[in-house]
Amino acid sequence: MPGSPLVSRRLWISALIVPPLAFVALFVVYPIISAFAYAFFHWNGLARGEFVGFANFYKVLFTQPYADWTVNAFLHNVWVFFALMVLQNGVGFLLAYCLWRELPGAAFHRISVFLPVVLSTIIVGFLWKLFLHPLFGVVNISFRGLGLGGLAQPWLGQDSTALWSLIFANAWHMVGFPTLVFLAGMQRIPGEILDAVRMETESEWTKITKIVWPLVAPSATVVFTLLFVGSFNWFEIPYVMVGLEGSPHGATDVLGLYFYRTAFGNMSGSGQDFGAGSALAVLIFVFIALVAGVITFKLRAREIQI
Amino acid sequence: MKKLVCSTIVALGALATALPAMAQELTFWSWRQEDKAQYQKFISAFETKNPGITVKFETFEATNYNTILSTALAGGSGPDLMFTRTYGGMETIASGGYLLALDKTNVPALSTFTAPALASETMRSNKTTYAVPFASQTMLVIYNKDIFDKNGLSEPQSWDDFIKASEKLKAAGVMPFANGTATAWQNEVVVGGLVSSIMGRGFYDDLMAGKADFTDKRYVGALTKLKEITKYFPEGFIGLDYASAQQLFSSGMAGMFVGGSYELANFKKQNPNMKMGIFAAPGLKAEDEKLVALYFDGGYAANAKGKNKEASVKFLNFLASQEFGQMFANDLNNISAVPGVTFKDPLLGEVADLNKHSIPYLMLVHFRYGEPSGSVLLQSEIQKLLGGKATPEEVGKNLTTGLANWYAPFKK
Numbered sequence: 001m002p003g004s005p006l007v008s009r010r011l012w013i014s015a016l017i018v019p020p021l022a023f024v025a026l027f028v029v030y031p032i033i034s035a036f037a038y039a040f041f042h043w044n045g046l047a048r049g050e051f052v053g054f055a056n057f058y059k060v061l062f063t064q065p066y067a068d069w070t071v072n073a074f075l076h077n078v079w080v081f082f083a084l085m086v087l088q089n090g091v092g093f094l095l096a097y098c099l100w101r102e103l104p105g106a107a108f109h110r111i112s113v114f115l116p117v118v119l120s121t122i123i124v125g126f127l128w129k130l131f132l133h134p135l136f137g138v139v140n141i142s143f144r145g146l147g148l149g150g151l152a153q154p155w156l157g158q159d160s161t162a163l164w165s166l167i168f169a170n171a172w173h174m175v176g177f178p179t180l181v182f183l184a185g186m187q188r189i190p191g192e193i194l195d196a197v198r199m200e201t202e203s204e205w206t207k208i209t210k211i212v213w214p215l216v217a218p219s220a221t222v223v224f225t226l227l228f229v230g231s232f233n234w235f236e237i238p239y240v241m242v243g244l245e246g247s248p249h250g251a252t253d254v255l256g257l258y259f260y261r262t263a264f265g266n267m268s269g270s271g272q273d274f275g276a277g278s279a280l281a282v283l284i285f286v287f288i289a290l291v292a293g294v295i296t297f298k299l300r301a302r303e304i305q306i
Numbered sequence: 307m308k309k310l311v312c313s314t315i316v317a318l319g320a321l322a323t324a325l326p327a328m329a330q331e332l333t334f335w336s337w338r339q340e341d342k343a344q345y346q347k348f349i350s351a352f353e354t355k356n357p358g359i360t361v362k363f364e365t366f367e368a369t370n371y372n373t374i375l376s377t378a379l380a381g382g383s384g385p386d387l388m389f390t391r392t393y394g395g396m397e398t399i400a401s402g403g404y405l406l407a408l409d410k411t412n413v414p415a416l417s418t419f420t421a422p423a424l425a426s427e428t429m430r431s432n433k434t435t436y437a438v439p440f441a442s443q444t445m446l447v448i449y450n451k452d453i454f455d456k457n458g459l460s461e462p463q464s465w466d467d468f469i470k471a472s473e474k475l476k477a478a479g480v481m482p483f484a485n486g487t488a489t490a491w492q493n494e495v496v497v498g499g500l501v502s503s504i505m506g507r508g509f510y511d512d513l514m515a516g517k518a519d520f521t522d523k524r525y526v527g528a529l530t531k532l533k534e535i536t537k538y539f540p541e542g543f544i545g546l547d548y549a550s551a552q553q554l555f556s557s558g559m560a561g562m563f564v565g566g567s568y569e570l571a572n573f574k575k576q577n578p579n580m581k582m583g584i585f586a587a588p589g590l591k592a593e594d595e596k597l598v599a600l601y602f603d604g605g606y607a608a609n610a611k612g613k614n615k616e617a618s619v620k621f622l623n624f625l626a627s628q629e630f631g632q633m634f635a636n637d638l639n640n641i642s643a644v645p646g647v648t649f650k651d652p653l654l655g656e657v658a659d660l661n662k663h664s665i666p667y668l669m670l671v672h673f674r675y676g677e678p679s680g681s682v683l684l685q686s687e688i689q690k691l692l693g694g695k696a697t698p699e700e701v702g703k704n705l706t707t708g709l710a711n712w713y714a715p716f717k718k
Contacts, residue, residue: 044402047380064711065678133550134486134542154545157488158693245490248544248693249686267369268491269682271394271674 043274056279073258081231087171092178114176125240128169159251185219221299333385337371379404392426394674405436406608415626426602437605439643445498445599451581461585463592472538482538484560486546493688498599499564501528503589516715520705529698600664676712
């Protein structure tokens with residue numbers, strides 16, 4: 001019956017829920033679903049052609065030259081994930097431990113470690129591109145100044161150093177994030193447990209491996225999952241530092257650049273193919289969703305509730 | 307008196323409402339925001355001669371221009387007139403049937419244009435021209451005249467001269483070349499600007515006739531020489547990006563810059579006091595024909611489904627005229643594709659002279675019609691060559707097998 005308190009309450013709730021729901025549906029759900037649909041059509045520029053089933057997926061996975069490009073870019077992403085796992089999350093954990101143990105200068109370092117995280121990725125990319133400049137970059141100038149001119153390299157120009165340079169720039173930028181998450185996790189460890197440990201052993205190693213690491217498992221779940229998603233969506237740093245082609249000769253090509261190039265084209269080389277690009281986007285999305293799901297599930301299982 | 311005022315007002319009102327209906331307003335889309343003022347000038351020159359037609363110039367971001375244009379045309383909201391890209395970029399738009407076919411009957415002046423200019427706006431499958439080409443670009447060597455004079459150097463006539471000049475600059479503590487190849491497309495530029503004369507016209511003709519591919523010894527030989535002369539590029543040039551390379555030259559730190567004629571205006575703006583010269587990189591011997599690499603980089607087209615087709619064609623005829631070509635060259639400092647245009651700027655005049663001995667800028671002109679495009683392949687293969695990861699022979703082979711994915715004459 002209209003006018004009853006229950007009905008008006010329901011009306012009131014739905015009036016609050018419907019607008020945001022409609023907003024999300026229109027601007028999040030609909031684009032994702034339509035991107036899925038795009039992958040099944042042939043495209044002339046941005047004009048949709050006929051329905052082609054899985055032809056776009058077949059094209060990017062099994063026909064040349066796309067198959068080689070896909071594998072090349074994918075392997076680089078895998079590489080980036082494992083490298084950042086060590087350089088970003090591993091170093092982040094160690095930094096967090098040092099900060100947690102309140103080594104001298106902890107207060108200062110707590111801020112300085114996190115500072116680069118607040119910089120825009122684009123700025124970090126340009127900054128490191130300048131640092132690594134072969135002639136005027138601070139890296140090469142420092143080496144030459146120290147009499148180590150032999151170590152001065154065209155960092156972004158050779159395949160042996162280019163991808164590592166990008167990984168390093170990314171780790172420098174983001175290392176503060178896992179540090180902060182791990183630090184928060186460590187600070188949640190109850191004092192009684194730590195006191196009990198101190199009765200048993202003086203070894204830092206035992207403390208880290210037997211107590212701290214297992215007890216920051218929830219933090220690890222968060223940073224591992226986010227790193228996985230970030231590594232396979234990696235775009236800004238490579239785009240700014242080496243360009244859409246993944247210079248030199250595809251040595252830094254990753255799925256993000258490859259997808260962009262394929263879908264939207266590249267003025268200095270390739271044409272646009274929205275179908276193949278959408279297929280790649282769908283594949284990347286499905287891969288990330290599945291693996292991130294598995295990672296979260298597995299890591300959750302080993303978390304200990306205190 | 308009151309009556310007169312009333313009737314005047316009524317008449318004026320009627321005229322004001324009728325005028326827009328009589329005037330034809332054409333929309334004209336472009337990716338050249340930076341040239342807007344000049345185009346307004348060109349347009350008013352047209353409007354004064356063609357009362358009743360007004361042209362509205364609208365610009366879009368260059369990198370996404372083709373995407374925006376093809377979307378609008380497909381959705382039926384495209385402009386009456388538009389800039390089009392050339393070669394493969396033009397075909398993606400024209401193949402949708404959106405562009406008005408042009409020929410001697412609707413744009414008579416087209417018959418005076420050179421064949422390579424027309425080819426840039428002609429679809430290969432039906433041999434139909436869809437746009438009036440507007441400008442050409444030339445890959446050549448730009449040099450700093452003061453540095454050359456100070457070191458007693460003149461434009462090299464043979465490859466040995468070229469190496470000797472580079473050696474002399476290096477000995478004098480000047481960077482011979484400013485170029486870097488970290489930015490992928492610059493690799494294609496150095497091939498066009500440095501070794502077109504060495505691969506030669508004979509190679510180009512054989513390639514087009516299907517009698518040669520990129521494993522041909524003339525092409526491989528050219529790449530060998532390219533690798534040789536990069537000894538005079540800046541230290542760590544494989545990690546040097548395009549913008550830095552430009553700065554090395556415009557700041558007077560380097561003697562030469564291998565690049566497109568489009569660099570001249572930019573260098574002049576960066577450093578108005580620098581005296582520049584240009585030359586075509588020499589062949590092996592002094593008597594070899596010195597060639598630059600030439601391509602066309604845009605055209606003007608009309609919408610086949612536009613409402614004001616007649617007026618649009620009138621405007622295209624204006625854009626194909628000598629009068630327009632001359633204004634274009636004077637105001638935009640570009641090599642107009644209209645034949646018979648003269649150049650105020652002596653350097654541009656020199657470019658136009660060099661263009662008389664040219665071969666097409668190969669990959670852009672002929673090999674951007676499939677994936678992988680010749681440009682993508684060449685850029686990455688040259689990066690391998692210069693990074694010591696491939697020999698010239700391997701580059702030739704990889705280009706040929708890569709293109710064989712879609713280029714029929716290379717399919718075995």
